[in-house]
Amino acid sequence: MIDAARDLLDNYWVLMPVKVLAVLAIFLTFPLVVGYMEHKVMAHMQARLGPMEAGRFHGVLQLVADGIKFVQKESIIPKAADKWVFALAPAVALIPAILVFGFIPYGPDLVPIRSDVGLFVTLALSSVSVIGVLMAAWSSANKYSLMGGIRAAAQLIAYELPLVLAAAAVAMQAGSADLAVIVERQGWWGYIVGPLVIGFFVYGTAALAELTRPPFDMPVADSELVFGHLTEYTGLRFAFFLLTEYAGIVSQSAIAATLFLGGWKGPFLDGPWWLAAKVLALSFVVIWARSTYPRLREDQLQSFAWLRLVPVSLALLLVVGFLKVYEVGI
């Protein structure tokens, strides 16, 4: 019976749809869990209760209810907007965010799409979402949107560098850009024991900025730009941009956990549950940062990337390279 099931799963045409549907299922559940967590964690940090009604128990179904409401909302496209670009922007932002989930190693043999350059592909895919943001900003024909979009572009290119350089340091240490191999070459304590702990902080900060999450939320600064590139969006299209943001939190946390925290490895019983726990813990930190730090000013934000994170990550590359080439064990 078990052998028959295993033979069936060895068949590519059986296994492939299972993998693809599993990735979609992960994409449709984890971002909602993180979204609900954000409601609740922020509420309790501000001495509120947050959602309490939907789903009877502490508002657990709040985001499902939100989704049902968004689907029934009128979709307003302003007359001045570039209609096609405006309508397609949410899809351009959302689809790469789904695809990233396919490359993450969830367990010892649970890698939906295994690639020699998995690290490179995930970084590339997560930067495609920027194009969706720029499309939304430009096509809205709204001054707030345009300014938000330009800020977003400047921020995303500035923080792309420390992100990529910190990831390159991990690739150097592991000697591979295959995410599954990177996890296998770490102990369960990951790479944060050693010089790469700096890489973890650089990567985490840059990822927070890439997601335009507070304290790096200048592009959607609500007190000055209404909602940046999302100002003109309503209904399901708006919901898709929000879903992209939460999917981004989950996928960036998962990549950070894979690169630095040992991925699916744990002190006992390796498996996907460890990755899930690490993702939720990192997402909690993202939410925590939102309710703790005030927003950075635009020039502070730029100089922090160029004068702090980029030099630090370049130095980190040299340190990791030196230790590895002269075989000083870390």
Add this chain to the structure above:
Amino acid sequence: MTTYFQAYGTFAALLVLSIAFVAVAFGANRLLRPNRPTPGKLTTYESGMDPVGTTWSQTQIRYYVFAFLFVIFDVESVFLFPWALVFADIGVAAFWEMVVFIGVLAIGLLYAFKKGVLRWA
């Protein structure tokens, strides 16, 4: 075990599925949503005032120089990745060559900083 091309097949299937997901969601939205446009609703939002001037307005992009810097360092990272995967096998020489390469770029960044490019104009 999946082969090289099967990984691409899975990726293609995932791409098709995610496009289908978006299409189905927008299709459901089209069937379920009301559609009652009024001139007020379709106006560009400018904090409740009538929009002033052209909609695609000219903006001073103060940080365009950052884009040049970005291109330089992004090309660097493209060179870095293949090197990062093999330098340990080649040995000490490969490491010091990359030190020189990164050093030249770091001097470039220092020069840009000295020139005041990274300060708010």
